[in-house]
Amino acid sequence: MTATASCPASQTIFAALPIVAAAYGEKFGVKVIVGGQQAMTDGQTIVVPNVQGDRFGDALWGYLTHEAAHVRFTDFGVGKDEVARSAFLGAMLNIFEDCRIEREIIKLYPGAARTLNAVAAYMVAQGHYQIPTRDTHPAGLLEAYCLYFLQCKVVGQHAIEDTLVATTAVYEQVIPKGVQVRLAVLLGRAGQLKSTADALVLSREVLRMVKEEAQKEQKKPKPVPQSQPSPQDPTQPQAGSGDAGGQDSDGGDADADADADADADAGNAQGTDSGGSSAQGSGQGTAAGSASAGGDDADTSNPGVMQQILDAEADDHLKDKTEALRADLNSGADRSASVINVPTALEAMNHQASGEMLIKQVASASSRIQSQLMGLVQASQRNGYAPGRHGRHLDTNRLHRLVSGDTRVFRRSAQRKHPDTAVHVLVDMSSSMATLMPSGQHVYQVARDAAMALALGLEKINGVNPAVTFFCKNSRQPVWSVVKHGQKVSRNAGRFCFSPMGCTPMTEAIWYSAFELSKTREQRKMVLVVTDGEPDNVGTCQQVVQRCQRSGIEMVGIGVGSGAAVAGLFASSIQIESVNDLKHTLFQLMSDALTGVAV
Structure with missing residues (x-):
């Protein structure tokens, strides 16, 4: 079914945030709630603000996909104590884990790649991906490079390609070449991570590598500028300090690696700080300060690049990209609008023996409906x-x-087409439905029998896909599934044996039926609401009924005992007193629908 001309695609009931959020939750096997003061995830439930309009587009669904991947695949208890002691370890764990979980969700649902890339494109457009400069703290620079490299090259979010290129240019200038080589090997293992524990192990290895490189920086002798006189000349003052001399003495025990080669060429250097030296002199210009170009005023107390990473404070690390998106979602929420969530239906108990009795009880009425409707449908399909x-x-x-x-x-x-219609029958099972009618039957019994007779008659017709749901109790648990679309009525007959209770959460029930209809393939979609009175919230019920109607769903109210209430809610409504009235009241309604005539 397509949206009507008066209702743009983005405003149909099927594109409504509660429907799409419920679809994502069901698809990914997580719980999604619309509402609250902020977007968040507690490891079990994803909360999204009631965002209105198309401001975020697919970025919102990408956010849901990312958070659903965390709920599905992340062990939130792994590494808690270690992360509390090392902010750098925590940052690397988040980077590796984000890469791992997004790859996992894409494996299960290839379409997730598009929405995740949409998030990346949105973040780039909003300036949330920080492009480092030479003034960026080395910790933030290293973390940014790792994040952008993994997201772009390993996950496949090509929207940040330019961001990666710009970051790499700075990274290669500031981070020592030996570190770049070792880090490239470690990043190459990110695509093989199988768990959060694996991501923690790899994060530890990155931290250990940084520590080892920081130790090499301390052992490296300070380069001697060409203009500096020989220390043996007693007429000249001694350059450096006690610490610098200590580094010189340690230099004789330095590891035999690429840094030793850099030291051999130190006479050509223009001067760097004692800790930031590398083969490329890449320690200059970092956030913690560096030696001047001439090297005459070098501050030998400044730590090297890798030590700066280890000493980084909270503000020096890369900001969490997801936090920026959450802040945007929070700012775009419409807190004045009523919050509706598509409820999760419980399955009604299946009392098989009682169900068989009910089938016999309504067999006559359902048989008449079936034969007459099938005759009409077959006649309409003849050549x-x-x-x-x-x-x-x-x-x-x-x-x-x-x-x-x-x-x-x-x-x-x-050749005329078959009806191609999905029909969802909602039956009111609130306490008021227990009222005794003049016929001697309770109202809920009439409604229940009518729903079963109708469903039995419809399911035999090729091209018709019926479902039955009961609604009662309260808004926290408003719906019970009796027969889902695609299921056989006879196998679920025992679920019709249901006792009335509680209130009339009709609004929530209609949202649920719209969600279930959104999953059906039939072109034509109908909702039949069987009730004896008003919903708990008339205003919100009218809103969802109107939105369904604008979206092309045919809404029909069936009043049991009194038709006044349904007439005020539905543009199309009828009234029945007993199950036998189905022959006279429902026949024209369903015959028009199933033969292609608008209701």
Whole structure:
């Protein structure tokens, strides 16, 4: 079914935030709640604000996909104590885990790649991906490079390609070459992570590598500028300090690696700080300060690049990209609008013996409905003939039209389509439905029997897909599934044996039926609401009924005992007193619907 002309696609009931959020929750196997003061995840439930309009587009669904992946695949208890002691370890764990879970969700649901890339594109457009400069703290720079590299090259979010290129240019200038080589090997293992524990192990290895490189920085002798006189000249002051001399003495025990080669060329250096030196002199210009270009005023107390990473404070690390998106969602929430969540239906108890008795009880009525409706449907599907301008058989009764220029004189067969209709029957099971009617039956019994008879009759017709749901109790648990779309009524007959209780949460029930209809393939969609009175919230019920109608769902109210209430809610409504009235009241309604005539 397509949206009506008066209702843009983005405003249909099927594109409504509660429907799409419920679809994502069901698809990914997580619980999603619309509402609250802020977007969040507690490891079990995802909360999204009641965002209105198209401001975020697919970025909102990408956020849901990312958080659903965390709920599905992240062990939130792993590494808690270690992360509390090391902010750098926590940052790397988040980076590796984000990469891992997004790859996992894409494996299960390939379409998730598009929505995740939409988030990346949104973040780039909003400036939430921080592009480092030479003034960026080395910790934030290293973390940014790791994040962008993994998201772009391993997850496949090509929307941040330019961000990665710009970050890499700074990264290669500031981070020592030896570190780049070792980190590249570690990042290459990110695609093989199988669990949060694996991500923690890899994060530890990155931290250990940083510590090892920081130790090498401390052992590296300070380069001697060419203009500096020989320390043996007693007429010149001694350069450096006690610490610098200590580094020189340690230099004789330095590891035999690429840094030793850099030290051999130190005479060509223009001067760097004692800790930030590398083969490329890449420690200059970091956030913690570096030596001046001439090297005459070098501050030998400044730590090297890798030590700065270890010493980084909270504000020095890369900001969590998801937090920025959450802040945007929070700012875009409409807190004045009523919050509706598609409820999760419980399955009604299946009392098989009682169900078999009910089937016998309504068999006569359901048989009449079935035979009469099926006869109408079959008649509407029989081959007919339509005039055409081409064909093999002339229609001699139309030859005279040639005189007026009408060349449609060939007879062509025309096969009408089957009904192609999904029908969702909602039955009120609130306490008021226990009222005794003059016939001696309770109202809920009439409604229940009517729903079963109708469902039994409809399911035998090719192209019709019925479902039955009861609604009662309260808004926290408003719906019970009796027969889902695609299920057989006879196998679920025992679920119709249900006792009335509680209130009339009709609004929530209609949202649920719209959600269930959104999953059906039938072109035509109908909701039949069987009730004896008003819903708990008339205003919100009217809103959802109107939105369904604007979206092309045919809404019909069936009043049991009194039709006044349903007449005020539904543009199309009827009234029944007993199950036998189905023959007279529902026949025309369903025959029009199933033969393609608008209700």
